[in-house]
Amino acid sequence: MEVLTALLAILASILGYLIYRGRKVNKYWEERGVPHETPGLFFGNSWSGLTGQESMLFDWKNNLYKKYPNAPLLGYYDLMRPILVVKDIDLVQQVLIKDFKHFSKRVLEPDEVKFPYLENLFVMAGKRWKSMRNKMIPVFTTGKLRQMYGQMSELGDSLVRQIESQVEEKKCSLELKRSFDCYSMDIIGSTAFGLDIGSIRDGDNEFARMGKKVFDWVFNLRFLVNNNFPQFSKKFGIGMTRPSVFKYFTGIVEQAFEHRRRTGGQRNDFVNLMLQLKEKGHLDLVKDEADEGSDDYLTMTDDSIVGSKAIEITEPLILANAFLFIMAGFDTAGTLLTMLCLDLSQNISVQNKLREDIRKTLSANKGVFCYEVIRDTPYLEMCIKESMRLHTLIPVLFRLCTKEYTFPGTNVTVKPGDTIEIPTHSIHMDPEIYPDPECFKPERFAPDVSHQNCTWLPFGEGPRICIAMRFVITEVKCAIAKVLLKYEIALNPKTELPIRASPRSLIFKPKRPVYFDLKKIS
Numbered sequence: 001m002e003v004l005t006a007l008l009a010i011l012a013s014i015l016g017y018l019i020y021r022g023r024k025v026n027k028y029w030e031e032r033g034v035p036h037e038t039p040g041l042f043f044g045n046s047w048s049g050l051t052g053q054e055s056m057l058f059d060w061k062n063n064l065y066k067k068y069p070n071a072p073l074l075g076y077y078d079l080m081r082p083i084l085v086v087k088d089i090d091l092v093q094q095v096l097i098k099d100f101k102h103f104s105k106r107v108l109e110p111d112e113v114k115f116p117y118l119e120n121l122f123v124m125a126g127k128r129w130k131s132m133r134n135k136m137i138p139v140f141t142t143g144k145l146r147q148m149y150g151q152m153s154e155l156g157d158s159l160v161r162q163i164e165s166q167v168e169e170k171k172c173s174l175e176l177k178r179s180f181d182c183y184s185m186d187i188i189g190s191t192a193f194g195l196d197i198g199s200i201r202d203g204d205n206e207f208a209r210m211g212k213k214v215f216d217w218v219f220n221l222r223f224l225v226n227n228n229f230p231q232f233s234k235k236f237g238i239g240m241t242r243p244s245v246f247k248y249f250t251g252i253v254e255q256a257f258e259h260r261r262r263t264g265g266q267r268n269d270f271v272n273l274m275l276q277l278k279e280k281g282h283l284d285l286v287k288d289e290a291d292e293g294s295d296d297y298l299t300m301t302d303d304s305i306v307g308s309k310a311i312e313i314t315e316p317l318i319l320a321n322a323f324l325f326i327m328a329g330f331d332t333a334g335t336l337l338t339m340l341c342l343d344l345s346q347n348i349s350v351q352n353k354l355r356e357d358i359r360k361t362l363s364a365n366k367g368v369f370c371y372e373v374i375r376d377t378p379y380l381e382m383c384i385k386e387s388m389r390l391h392t393l394i395p396v397l398f399r400l401c402t403k404e405y406t407f408p409g410t411n412v413t414v415k416p417g418d419t420i421e422i423p424t425h426s427i428h429m430d431p432e433i434y435p436d437p438e439c440f441k442p443e444r445f446a447p448d449v450s451h452q453n454c455t456w457l458p459f460g461e462g463p464r465i466c467i468a469m470r471f472v473i474t475e476v477k478c479a480i481a482k483v484l485l486k487y488e489i490a491l492n493p494k495t496e497l498p499i500r501a502s503p504r505s506l507i508f509k510p511k512r513p514v515y516f517d518l519k520k521i522s
Contacts, residue, residue, distance in 0.1 A: 073087065084419065100462055119317060132321075159479055186199050193256045226240050374477040385442075390438075428456070489518060492517050
């Protein structure tokens with residue numbers, strides 16, 4: 001009886017401490033005078049998202065953003081972790097660009113010994129990150145992209161043939177996302193590793209099946225644990241990706257490396273460029289004079305990180321960045337293309353204008369679907385940018401404070417280790433920034449229209465902007481242009497509107513399928 005009493009006393013003490021700790025954490029924003037939502041004990045403001053009642057990243061956070069229209073900063077609690085949301089665009093610029101030295105890290109700080117595949121450009125920080133980024137810049141220049149474009153174009157033709165077979169079979173009610181996902185997988189296989197993946201021909205092959213596991217519910221759960229309980233994750237070796245998924249894809253990369261070394265073959269892909277980087281320690285910058293301006297984002301860096309740290313390009317480091325390339329490419333391009341088709345099907349005049357512009361540029365290039373066709377059709381990029389604004393794939397950007405900082409014009413000070421959030425989706429849907437934000441208006445992004453910095457953030461901004469931005473936009477341009485030249489796209493009545501985000505996904509995915517009717521152009 002005494003033992004039981006002692007045990008109950010210990011449990012009561014532990015529970016009492018946890019309740020005390022939880023209540024103390026929940027006063028964090030109140031004590032700092034930051035507008036915030038009232039949190040629940042232990043779960044903070046995350047309950048509705050965890051239970052799937054609504055999308056925490058899209059619906060809940062967008063409602064929070066609109067609830068405090070005049071507040072430059074907001075607070076909320078992700079379980080027991082206080083998060084500071086930076087709303088004011090001038091302050092967003094401070095975080096992402098002007099005072100980058102205070103916020104140069106992303107939130108995740110993985111154990112690189114236990115999880116070598118996370119030693120990549122996305123999570124690196126400081127001089128090591130700067131050195132690696134500088135070495136990787138030549139991989140993603142417009143000049144290199146032009147060299148890879150032939151492979152993209154061939155796969156674009158394969159995509160159209162695959163869609164054609166669906167049209168002949170079903171005539172209507174086509175769910176194109178699966179075809180677009182397969183196109184994206186094949187692009188990665190071809191341009192990155194010189195492999196004929198064949199996902200377009202067989203959407204259920206092993207590569208495609210493993211690709212679907214990259215961002216499945218297991219990844220979401222692992223991310224949640226790593227993000228909220230980093231010490232627990234490190235202690236028990238819980239990575240964000242299943243070991244089997246990492247092993248499969250890095251095995252493919254290793255085989256590609258070995259084959260290339262053995263045969264001495266040359267190809268304009270990631271494998272060849274990484275082998276050159278490993279052997280020479282650097283890559284030669286290939287400039288494309290006609291597109292030099294579009295590469296400006298690549299050279300954006302932070303002067304506060306003085307010098308760089310020597311970094312040896314080892315095979316594990318190459319494998320880590322190759323896996324990052326795979327993760328970043330899966331699912332995202334397919335979703336982008338699906339949502340762009342949705343926008344074009346709901347705005348037929350825009351669709352017709354875009355098709356006509358593509359035809360004119362194609363005719364100017366003597367009917368050859370070359371790189372210049374997608375480069376010299378400005379309206380094509382305008383439509384893509386507007387669709388990416390309307391359907392933000394990455395709804396928030398996270399940064400970790402690395403040096404104490406007081407936000408200008410406020411009394412709010414953050415300290416090293418505090419988490420900062422940039423609400424990209426809410427910024428994109430803010431009527432003060434984009435009037436009639438629910439409407440699809442490509443003219444917002446006409447070449448002669450200027451936008452305040454940090455108001456279009458699908459790829460981030462500042463020194464940590466996505467290095468593969470032009471690559472993604474180019475593969476989307478190639479696919480949609482080829483499809484539009486062949487088909488008129490209409491929305492099938494089976495599609496449930498409005499489109500809602502899948503509540504448990506960390507990136508934007510439609511909650512329900514999107515169906516289209518395609519009519520062949522004679």
